[in-house]
Amino acid sequence: MINLSRRKLIVSGLVATAGASGLAVAARLAQKYGLVPPDHGGIYGFGETLTYASQRLLTRHSLAREFPRNRISPRPFPNELAPLTEDFKRLQAGGFADWRLSVDGMVHQPASFSIADLKSHPPRSHITELACEEGWSYIAEWIGVPLSHVLHLVGVHPQARYVVYVSTEPDTWDSIDMADALHPQTFLCYGMNGNELPVAHGGPLRMRLPRQIGYKNIKFINRLTVTDSLKQFGKGLGSAAAEAGYAWYTGI
């Protein structure tokens, strides 16, 4: 017994030391390689960080599942919409000809795009599933311009780490890291299932991230800001959703 407990003592001592120093090193490395989400504080920060870090390591370049055309859901569910503002209705009446997407922040050439400008670039599409955090999901064809394309047009500074995107809906904004911003399936989406993107689904312009949950796919986008830090946006948690208690990273 004495032998055994001594061995146990040594082993558990080693394990504890390795664990503690391992955690410290892991935290330092995670910070360095951008594996810590902006909403890492609080009692759920541990889980949020583990999820974000492991998915960043595992899925940086992975593609969301795509489906054949015959699996497109016949009736995509648009979910609830806040009442449209007067400003929005005015733009809608004009066929969104005056809709502008402004791009600013850490870019060489701040710019403003109309929907027609965005459509003048080669359209891309993917047939992917939109999944809501509530549990439901549908498949649709999403048509738009890859966000990476727009970012190349304006020229992103090398130290950029996030893209903040803002909706015309009050208090609606979010952000993604550069891995998601430059991901080939991340679209500024203006079309759906061969048609214009319906207003109910976020038309004229919606952020489409098929590797993240529905609420991250914000509707009515009219502003992008490229930044190296999310601290100066709202409460610094990275999104309006995070300020309301919903995770910033929603790959899960």
Next chain:
Amino acid sequence: MATLGSAQLSAEAPLPSAASSVPATKPAPRHSALVRVTHWITTLCFFALLVTGIEILISHPRFYWGETGTVLTAPLFQLPIPSSRKLVPTGYGYVLPDQNGWSRALHFEAAWMAVLTGLLYVISGLLTRHFRKDLVPSKADRSWRALLTSFAKPLRFERPSAAEASSYNGLQRLTYLLVIFVLFPLVIWSGLAMSLGFASAFPWSVTLLGGRQSARTIHFFVSLALVLFLFVHVLMVCLAGFWSRTGAMITGRIGTLKEHT
């Protein structure tokens, strides 16, 4: 105590199971420290997962089979409960408050804890031969008759024999193996399949389950099975003597109060 050294020396078993060869000095604990600690961490995680799982579920108490499903498509079935979303037709005239934000966060955090704890338990269980010693049914128990007996006994509200205070019968062993190696892996898998990020890296994890909505439905039923296990588990503990069995899982010692006769 003088015999201890020689007992240790003469013990021929090359692995830590040598501990069981010196029962005379100090009995081996009913449950090893690692089993006890991982048991209670898992218990804590399980309750967190259950409560938050129900919270998330009520935002859409409808289930589907296949890849997709929304309130615009026919469900496989719908639970007759109110919802926390007003666009879900429930037949109730009210909408419950939305609790999904913290529920999702705690669900995933508890899942991480449970998975890491489970990994520790399984790896150490393999290294210490815990599964082979304590959970794989003994030869004598590997018969339908033996299983039937261990099944019928509690149904007649018979207290387990004294031997069963220090070891599990065949039915218990099979049940624990089922929970550890089938239900837990399945609930983790079906949960991960619902992660869009995970599914992008491992698309087969969704396809093999029959689609995203099938994964969600499987996740629900496996969770139900685990809740059922929890009920029976606690019932059996009560039947055997709640304090002695619970005490054994806390301190490792078989309680002296175990026989009430």
